[in-house]
Every structure is written in C-alpha cells, then in structure tokens.
Amino acid sequence: MRDYALFIPEYIACGVALLVIALELFAPRVRKDLLAYLTALGAAAWFAAGLAFLDRDPASYQGLFLSDDFTAFFRLLAAGVVAVVALISAEHLKRQRGIDQGEFYGLLLVAGSATTIMAGATELLTAYLALEILSFSLYVLVGILKRDLRSNEASLKYILLGAFSSALFLYGLSLVYGAAGTTSYPGIAEAFAGRDAGLDPAVAVGMMLILAGVGFKVSAAPFHMWAPDAYEGAPLPITAFLSTLSKAAGFALILRLFSTAFVTDAESWRWAFLALAAITMTVGNLIAIQQRNLKRLVAYSSIGQVGYMLISIAALGYGDAQVGLNATSGLLVHLIGYIVTTLALFSALTAAVNRTGSEEIAGLRGLAETQPFLALVITASLFSFAGLPFFAGFTTKLFMLQGATTSETIWVVALAVLNSFISLYYYLMVIRQMYLFDPIGEAVRFRVQPVLWGLAAVLLLGILLIGMYPGPAFEFSEQAAKPLFETASAATARVQAP
Amino acid sequence: MTFDEGQGYVVLATILLPLAAALILIFTPGTQKMAVRYISAVTGAILAGLSIYIFVAYQVDGPQAQMNLNWAWVENVAFLGPGGISLRLAVDGISALLGLLTGVVAFAGALASWKIEYRNKDFYILYWILLAGVYGTFFAYDLFFFFFFYELAVMPLYLLIGVWGSTRKEYGAAKLTLMLVGGSVLIWIGIFATFHQAGIGTFDLPSLWAAGQDGTISAAAQKAIFPLMVVGCGVLAALWPLHTWSPDGHMSAPTAVSMVHAGVLMKLGAFGIIRLGIQLLPEGAEFWMPALMVLGTVGAVYGATAALTQRDFKLISGYSSVSHMGYVLMGLATMNTIGITGAVLQMFSHGVMTALVFLMIGALYDQAHTRDMKEFGGLARVMPLWVIFYAIAGLANVGLPGFSGFTAEFHIFVGTFRTYPVFGALAIFAAALAAAYMLRMFATVFFGPLNPHWKDLKDLTPIERLSGAMLIASIVIMGVWWAPFTDRVGHTVTLLPGVTG
Numbered sequence: 001m002r003d004y005a006l007f008i009p010e011y012i013a014c015g016v017a018l019l020v021i022a023l024e025l026f027a028p029r030v031r032k033d034l035l036a037y038l039t040a041l042g043a044a045a046w047f048a049a050g051l052a053f054l055d056r057d058p059a060s061y062q063g064l065f066l067s068d069d070f071t072a073f074f075r076l077l078a079a080g081v082v083a084v085v086a087l088i089s090a091e092h093l094k095r096q097r098g099i100d101q102g103e104f105y106g107l108l109l110v111a112g113s114a115t116t117i118m119a120g121a122t123e124l125l126t127a128y129l130a131l132e133i134l135s136f137s138l139y140v141l142v143g144i145l146k147r148d149l150r151s152n153e154a155s156l157k158y159i160l161l162g163a164f165s166s167a168l169f170l171y172g173l174s175l176v177y178g179a180a181g182t183t184s185y186p187g188i189a190e191a192f193a194g195r196d197a198g199l200d201p202a203v204a205v206g207m208m209l210i211l212a213g214v215g216f217k218v219s220a221a222p223f224h225m226w227a228p229d230a231y232e233g234a235p236l237p238i239t240a241f242l243s244t245l246s247k248a249a250g251f252a253l254i255l256r257l258f259s260t261a262f263v264t265d266a267e268s269w270r271w272a273f274l275a276l277a278a279i280t281m282t283v284g285n286l287i288a289i290q291q292r293n294l295k296r297l298v299a300y301s302s303i304g305q306v307g308y309m310l311i312s313i314a315a316l317g318y319g320d321a322q323v324g325l326n327a328t329s330g331l332l333v334h335l336i337g338y339i340v341t342t343l344a345l346f347s348a349l350t351a352a353v354n355r356t357g358s359e360e361i362a363g364l365r366g367l368a369e370t371q372p373f374l375a376l377v378i379t380a381s382l383f384s385f386a387g388l389p390f391f392a393g394f395t396t397k398l399f400m401l402q403g404a405t406t407s408e409t410i411w412v413v414a415l416a417v418l419n420s421f422i423s424l425y426y427y428l429m430v431i432r433q434m435y436l437f438d439p440i441g442e443a444v445r446f447r448v449q450p451v452l453w454g455l456a457a458v459l460l461l462g463i464l465l466i467g468m469y470p471g472p473a474f475e476f477s478e479q480a481a482k483p484l485f486e487t488a489s490a491a492t493a494r495v496q497a498p
Numbered sequence: 499m500t501f502d503e504g505q506g507y508v509v510l511a512t513i514l515l516p517l518a519a520a521l522i523l524i525f526t527p528g529t530q531k532m533a534v535r536y537i538s539a540v541t542g543a544i545l546a547g548l549s550i551y552i553f554v555a556y557q558v559d560g561p562q563a564q565m566n567l568n569w570a571w572v573e574n575v576a577f578l579g580p581g582g583i584s585l586r587l588a589v590d591g592i593s594a595l596l597g598l599l600t601g602v603v604a605f606a607g608a609l610a611s612w613k614i615e616y617r618n619k620d621f622y623i624l625y626w627i628l629l630a631g632v633y634g635t636f637f638a639y640d641l642f643f644f645f646f647f648y649e650l651a652v653m654p655l656y657l658l659i660g661v662w663g664s665t666r667k668e669y670g671a672a673k674l675t676l677m678l679v680g681g682s683v684l685i686w687i688g689i690f691a692t693f694h695q696a697g698i699g700t701f702d703l704p705s706l707w708a709a710g711q712d713g714t715i716s717a718a719a720q721k722a723i724f725p726l727m728v729v730g731c732g733v734l735a736a737l738w739p740l741h742t743w744s745p746d747g748h749m750s751a752p753t754a755v756s757m758v759h760a761g762v763l764m765k766l767g768a769f770g771i772i773r774l775g776i777q778l779l780p781e782g783a784e785f786w787m788p789a790l791m792v793l794g795t796v797g798a799v800y801g802a803t804a805a806l807t808q809r810d811f812k813l814i815s816g817y818s819s820v821s822h823m824g825y826v827l828m829g830l831a832t833m834n835t836i837g838i839t840g841a842v843l844q845m846f847s848h849g850v851m852t853a854l855v856f857l858m859i860g861a862l863y864d865q866a867h868t869r870d871m872k873e874f875g876g877l878a879r880v881m882p883l884w885v886i887f888y889a890i891a892g893l894a895n896v897g898l899p900g901f902s903g904f905t906a907e908f909h910i911f912v913g914t915f916r917t918y919p920v921f922g923a924l925a926i927f928a929a930a931l932a933a934a935y936m937l938r939m940f941a942t943v944f945f946g947p948l949n950p951h952w953k954d955l956k957d958l959t960p961i962e963r964l965s966g967a968m969l970i971a972s973i974v975i976m977g978v979w980w981a982p983f984t985d986r987v988g989h990t991v992t993l994l995p996g997v998t999g
Contacts (some may be wrong), residue, residue: 080981250586319794325576326577329575329576330576330577336670350722364983383653388649388650388653389631389645389646389647389649389650389653390650390653394646394649398642398686399576401690402577402690402693402694403576403577403690405693405694406694407688407694410690410691413687413690414690417686417687417690418683418687420683421676421679421680421683424675424676424679425676428656428672428675428676431656432655432660432672435657435660435661436660436668469571471571471572471575472574474572474575474576475575477576478575478576481576
C-alpha cells in the first residue's frame with residue numbers, strides 16, 4: 001500500500017506555500033508582512049504536525065522515503081528555521097524594493113520541505129531530487145534582490161557552481177548504481193557487503209564524487225568558494241537560511257547515506273572526511289580573520305563550523321555502531337545549538353542593519369551605547385560560536401567533539417579546539433566594535449521592531465537554556481540518531497549470519 | 499537531607515549568589531549608581547561570610563570531601579553513562595582555604611570599585627559573573643563543570659579590562675584573553691583525551707581520579723596528557739615563559755580587576771594543576787614534575803629580576819606576581835607534603851597580599867593619574883595610612899616573619915630543599931631580590947623629599963580603609979596563627995596520590 005499519510009506535514013507546508021503565492025497573485029494589494037506572518041503560522045502548523053510523527057515506528061514509502069525519528073528531527077528543525085526566517089524577513093523586506101514577496105515566502109517553505117525529504121530519503125535518486133529542489137529554491141532566493149547587482153552576481157555564481165556540484169553528485173550516483181545494481185540504500189549496503197572481491201575502484205571514485213557533491217552543498221573547503229559571495233549578495237534573512245537549513249539538510253543526507261548505504265566500506269571514505277574536516281575548519285577560520293563584511297565573516301565562520309561537524313562523519317567510519325551513535329547524537333545536538341545561535345545572531349544583526357543600513361563590521365560601532373540589548377544578543381551568539389560557557393556552543397560543541405573522539409580522530413579533534421581558539425579572535429574584533437568604541441555621531445538609543453526584539457529575546461533564552469541545561473536536547477538528538485544505527489547493526493547482523 | 503548536604507547548599511550559594519546579584523543588577527536602572535554599589539557591597543559581604551563559614555566548618559578530622567551536593571545533570575545518553583555529568587560540589591582542605599581567599603578578595607574588590615562612575619552597573623555585572631566562575635572552579639567535583647566555571651571566570655575579563663582599564667587597555671585585554679583562552683584550549687583537548695582514555699562514561703572527578711590511580715588511564719596516556727593540562731592551567735598561573743600576559747594585563751586592568759585577577763584568578767591555574775595534574779594524572783605528574791620545578795624556579799628568579807628594573811607600580815607588582823606564582827609551582831613540583839602545603843598557603847598569602855598592593859596602587863593612581871615610581875617621593879607625609887598599608891603588603895611580599903608570606907615561603911623552601919636543594923637555594927636568592935625591589939620602592943616613594951606637586955594627595959577613604967583592613971587581617975592572622983590553615987590544607991595534601999611525607 002502506498003502510505004501517502006507519511007507526508008501530511010509536507011502537504012501543509014507546500015499548501016501554505018501555494019496559498020502565499022496565490023494570495024499575492026490574486027490580491028496584490030495585501031500587506032506584505034501579512035504574508036510573512038502567514039508563512040510563520042504555516043510553519044508552526046507544519047511543526048505541530050511534525051510532532052505527531054515523533055516516537056513512531058519507522059514507516060517506509062515504497063522504499064524511497066523512510067519516516068523515522070531521524071526524519072522527524074530534521075522536519076522539526078526545518079519548520080522552526082522557516083518560521084524564524086520568515087519573521088526576520090517581515091521587517092527587513094519592507095526596506096527592499098523589487099522583491100516578489102509571495103515567491104520569497106513560498107520558496108522558503110518549499111526549501112524546508114525538501115530538507116525533510118533529504119533527511120528521509122533511502123534511495124539515491126529521491127535524495128538527488130530533494131537536493132535539487134532545495135538548491136533551486138535557494139538559487140532564486142539568493143538572487144531575489146533583482147535590482148541589486150551583487151545579488152545577481154551571487155545568484156549566478158551559486159547556480160553555476162551548484163549545477164557543477166550536482167553533476168558530480170549525479171555521476172557518483174551512476175557509478176555506485178553501476179556496481180551495486182540498485183539505488184536503494186539498504187540494497188547498496190547488501191550488495192557491497194555480499195561481494196567476494198575488494199572494492200571496485202569505480203565505486204571508490206563514485207563515493208568521492210558524491211562526497212564532493214555534498215561537500216559543495218555544505219560548503220566544505222575546498223568546495224566553499226561560492227559561499228562567501230552568495231552569503232554577501234543574498235538578503236540578510238536568506239544568509240541566515242543558507243547558513244542554517246541548507247547545511248543541516250546537507251548533513252542529513254550525508255548522515256543517512258554514509259551510515260546506511262556505504263557503511264561496509266568505511267575505510268575507503270573515512271579518511272577523506274577527516275581530511276576534509278581538517279582543511280575546512282582551518283581554511284574557514286583563517287580567512288574569517290581578514291573579513292570586514294559581517295555576512296562574509298559569518299560565511300567563513302560557518303565554514304569553520306562545518307569543519308567541526310565533519311569530524312563526526314569521519315568518526316562514523318572509524319568506530320562501531322556505538323561510536324557512530326555517539327558521534328551522530330553529538331552532531332545533531334550541535335546542529336541544534338548552532339542553528340539557534342545563528343538565528344539569534346541574525347535576528348539581532350537584521351535589527352541593527354535595518355537601522356544603520358551598513359553590513360560592515362565597523363557599522364556596529366558603539367552598538368552597546370545605542371542599543372545594548374542587541375549588543376548583548378550579538379555578543380552572546382558570538383561567544384556561543386566560540387564555545388564559551390553559559391551559551392549553547394560550549395556544551396553542544398563539547399558533546400559533539402567528545403562523541404567524535406576515537407583513537408584515530410583525536411588529532412583532528414585537537415585541531416578543532418585550536419581552531420575555535422582562532423575563531424575567538426575574530427569574534428572579539430566584532431565585540432570590540434560594539435563595546436570599546438563610541439558610536440559615530442550622536443549616541444541616541446534607537447528602538448527595535450517588536451517582532452525582532454521578541455525573536456532575539458526568545459532565541460537568546462534558547463541559547464542559554466541549551467547551554468545550561470542541555471539534557472533534553474541531547475536526549476532528543478540521541479533518539480533521532482538511533483534509527484540510523486539500529487538498521488545498520490541489523491544489516492551487519494544479517495550479513496554476518498550465513 | 500543530611501547536615502552535610504545542607505552545608506552543600508551553602509557551597510552552592512557561593513556560586514548562585516553572585517549570579518543572582520548579576521541578574522538583579524541587570525534589572526537595576528543604570529542611573530541608580532548608589533543602589534548598584536550597595537547591592538554589590540552586600541553581595542560581597544555575604545559571600546565573605548559564606549566563605550568564612552565554609553572554611554571554619556571544614557572538619558580536619560572528617561572525610562576528604564565535605565559539604566557534598568550532587569545533582570544529576572545529563573546522564574545515560576550517547577557516550578555518557580550513569581552519572582555522566584552532574585553538578586557535583588564538594589569542599590576539601592585546599593578549596594576551603596581558596597574559597598576563603600575568594601570571599602575576602604571579592605568583598606575587598608567590590609568595595610574598591612566604589613569610585614567607578616562610568617557604567618558601574620555593567621562593571622559589577624561582569625565582576626560577579628567572574629566570581630561565580632571562580633567559586634565554581636574551586637568547588638566543582640565534576641570535570642565538565644570544573645572546565646565550565648574555569649572558562650566562565652576568564653570570559654568577562656576582556657570587557658572588564660577593555661572598557662574600564664587604563665594604559666594600553668585594548669592591547670592588554672586582547673593579549674590576556676587570547677593567551678588565557680589559548681591555555682584553556684589545551685585543557686579542553688586534555689579533557690577529551692582523558693575522558694576517552696578512561697572510558698568510564700562519566701565526568702565525575704572522584705571516579706576519574708580513581709581511574710587515574712588504578713591505571714585505567716594508562717601511564718603512557720597520562721604522560722602524554724599531563725603537559726596539556728599543566729601548560730594549559732600554567733598559562734593562568736603565569737608559568738614562565740607563558741607569563742607575558744600578566745604584567746601587561748595588570749597594567750591595563752582597573753583596580754578591582756587587578757585585585758581579583760592577581761588575587762584569585764591566577765590561583766585557579768595552580769589549583770587546576772593540583773586537580774587535573776596531580777590528582778587526575780599521578781603517573782604523568784611523577785614523570786613531568788622535575789620539568790615544572792625548573793620552569794617554576796626560572797619564573798621565580800626571572801619575575802624578581804624583572805621587577806627590580808621596572809618603574810611602573812603595576813608592572814612591579816605584575817612581575818612580583820610572576821615570581822610568587824613561581825614559588826607556588828615550585829612547591830607543587832616538590833611532590834612532598836610540606837612543599838605542596840606551602841604552595842597552597844602561598845596561593846592564599848599571595849592572593850591577599852597582592853590584592854592589598856593593587857588596592858593601594860589604585861588609591862594612588864585615581865588621584866595622581868600616573869604610576870611612575872620616579873615621580874613620587876615623601877608620600878609618607880601626605881598619605882601616612884596609605885604608606886602603612888602598602889608597607890605591610892610589601893613586607894608580607896618579602897616574607898618577613900609575622901606575616902603570611904613567611905609561613906608560606908618557609909614551607910616551600912623546606913619542601914624544595916628536601917628534594918631539590920639547588921633549586922631551594924635559587925628560591926631563597928629570589929626572595930632576597932624581592933627584598934631589594936620592595937625596599938627600593940619604599941625608599942623612593944615613601945620617604946625622601948616630597949614633590950610639592952603631590953602635596954594635595956588625599957589619604958585612604960573610609961571604604962578603602964575597610965577594604966584594606968580586611969586584607970591586612972588575613973595577612974596577619976595567617977602569619978601568626980597558621981595552625982587552622984596548615985591543618986586544613988595538610989589534611990588534603992597528605993592524601994594526594996604520589997605525595998611523599
């Protein structure tokens with residue numbers, strides 16, 4: 001039986017997306033921020049529907065899509081991010097001309113739904129299609145400032161490199177399919193585990209191509225070139241969206257693919273992830289030091305964060321199912337912490353940029369005088385990124401790196417810790433602008449739009465809550481990570497039985 | 499609830515009270531500068547009271563860890579087994595003494611900041627967050643929370659120095675923050691490695707200590723991890739050659755931050771060496787301690803020599819701190835009871851003494867706006883009380899009998915002579931240098947002709963007198979009646995792994 005009910009939350013999301021687009025089309029005079037609130041409301045409904053899919057037995061749609069706690073985790077994450085980004089956009093887009101807001105909000109929801117499918121896909125082509133839906137939505141969103149040349153340039157660059165990476169990914173898929181004779185994850189695992197000879201070199205090449213393809217999507221160095229330009233050209237809320245959801249989606253795909261389909265050949269890809277992690281974090285953090293633009297700074301700092309997260313993927317390959325579970329739970333809890341922190345940072349930055357109009361780091365000069373609350377939120381987020389206590393980043397990063405520590409990966413874990421030390425330097429440079437310098441011109445307190453103020457306050461509380469009481473988030477992450485390794489260990493058991 | 503657990507809540511209060519004060523201050527209007535001061539003074543007074551209670555209530559014939567409080571925080575998930583991370587607080591003889599130090603210095607520092615006008619609310623918020631971190635580190639019996647509070651104590655320094663500091667404050671603040679966080683990065687790596695090697699799924703310190711002693715953490719691993727931990731903590735303890743942030747940081751820092759920083763924070767580093775080095779990795783300690791002895795001795799001699807050449811009061815005290823922390827490290831490196839006891843006593847002694855010195859420097863600088871020694875002379879005529887207070891601090895610094903410095907240094911020297919006679923001789927040489935730089939300063943600043951430019955300088959304010967009197971009381975009590983101090987510290991030190999009689 002085809003179980004169409006598995007996608008009920010996504011029906012809601014896509015339904016609201018169509019509604020938003022149609023609303024603008026048929027009622028062009030409607031107040032644009034209403035569209036934002038409608039989107040947020042839709043995302044909330046999507047989130048609520050997603051809650052109903054937690055704690056259920058895994059159910060598969062035709063072997064293409066698996067609905068389990070892992071999928072549900074990313075569904076909730078996506079719904080949350082879409083809601084927050086829509087609210088951030090409400091005030092920000094008022095200040096930009098020439099944006100089709102219906103499309104903007106509609107595509108946010110579509111991109112979010114694609115994330116869920118990427119997390120749940122258990123078949124290569126389904127994963128690929130979901131990845132493309134996400135990418136196409138993002139191409140449009142990055143270039144949505146039609147009259148801004150930087151936005152156009154960013155979008156073009158993103159499309160060209162994105163298409164290239166999709167091609168690599170697709171070519172990798174075809175090589176894997178050629179060797180395994182199937183595109184379903186469990187089928188691939190079984191085919192590879194049951195073969196008599198060693199790994200076919202073509203498959204190794206295929207895995208590397210797939211790795212490069214998803215490396216582009218999560219902007220791992222050396223495939224990160226598009227990120228700073230795309231981040232800089234996109235409107236601020238989309239920069240937030242790119243640095244949270246599109247990375248989370250990439251990791252969802254990698255996690256499911258490499259922990260189930262390719263798990264038997266871990267020794268042929270684990271070193272590549274380890275190397276990628278080491279390069280990515282070092283490149284991201286070192287280049288971030290030289291940035292003057294806030295968005296570019298965030299871009300490089302998020303590249304650094306991706307580097308830390310990749311260690312967990314490598315750890316999957318270096319240990320047994322228990323290590324894999326530890327590493328994945330750590331990665332997921334860090335994703336939560338990272339996303340909450342990034343969104344807090346962006347809601348405060350958007351409020352500041354709405355006022356000053358400058359996206360340079362120097363534009364934050366004296367913010368502690370003119371708007372101490374925003375300065376506090378920005379400082380808390382940056383300290384959280386750097387991994388200082390009280391804030392989410394301290395605990396989640398510690399959990400992630402501890403989970404990824406094996407005798408082979410500990411060198412890269414040490415490198416990650418050194419890198420987070422480097423990152424503190426450039427975060428301090430931002431904090432310095434806000435606290436140590438007087439504002440340009442008169443030091444007048446300015447008011448923050450209530451939506452952004454409330455959002456920043458709620459997210460700040462989130463950062464503190466995860467930082468000081470991470471138990472629930474960590475347990476939730478472990479619950480989400482479990483299905484990956486139950487099936488994996490079951491598959492291994494099946495292989496070993498005869 | 500047992501009595502012991504009830505006392506545990508007193509320990510918890512030392513962490514929560516400063517945080518609560520910070521929270522109250524956040525919601526106090528910034529224009530109410532007097533209210534901010536009163537809130538802080540009351541907080542400081544209560545903290546000092548709690549610390550004295552903990553010190554007095556610690557029983558020298560009782561178990562090691564007293565006043566236990568254990569709240570499960572995260573457990574049974576992923577790599578964490580039962581009791582994975584818990585907010586476990588306890589007091590042993592060493593932390594009882596260091597908690598007392600924190601209470602005295604925190605109260606004195608809160609009073610010393612009375613004069614701050616510029617955004618004093620924000621200053622006190624950060625100040626109390628820092629102190630919560632200090633108390634937490636001293637009383638944590640869980641590796642995760644040890645590190646959590648350790649970092650928490652370092653974090654506010656950047657803004658405290660950067661915003662409220664003086665001479666080259668931006669440079670000093672950035673250098674200090676980056677070097678200290680660089681040190682904690684090494685500790686962090688050490689923690690990952692330790693947890694992985696122990697493989698018992700818990701951050702509980704007593705369990706990890708047991709794992710370190712019974713060989714669950716292999717000797718090879720201990721030897722590899724020990725330098726990470728000790729160099730990481732050593733940065734904060736001004737371990738030569740990683741001490742360079744200390745003089746610059748002190749020179750830039752505002753008075754109260756210098757007091758707390760030199761008085762208490764640097765002790766966190768030495769305390770970390772005991773907790774994460776000697777207790778957690780005894781095999782590593784046995785292997786590496788001679789190296790620490792060399793570095794400690796170099797620091798002691800180098801700091802004293804450098805202090806001899808400086809003209810800025812704060813630089814003199816900054817280098818003198820390097821020298822005294824060198825003694826602490828030497829004491830720890832002896833690995834015998836009397837040496838380590840001396841090291842802990844020296845932490846206390848140097849803490850109160852340095853806090854007093856920085857308080858006096860602040861009292862002068864706020865009026866004179868210069869700290870160049872050569873510009874002063876004959877201050878005894880205009881500021882007699884100031885001179886007396888400073889002289890007491892200076893004499894304690896030199897190690898004159900009757901003051902705390904003598905008690906502490908005497909223990910260290912005896913301990914060092916037992917194991918490393920040559921280094922003991924060098925240490926005494928450094929003490930002689932200390933007498934030289936102190937007496938040189940006394941001669942130039944206190945006596946001689948009075949520069950008429952300074953004839954209008956005011957003596958200590960009543961608040962400064964109160965603040966200073968408390969510190970002097972601590973110095974004198976430890977100098978003349980040290981039994982309560984040595985008993986408590988010795989009770990714990992004799993049971994440290996690998997320590998000889």
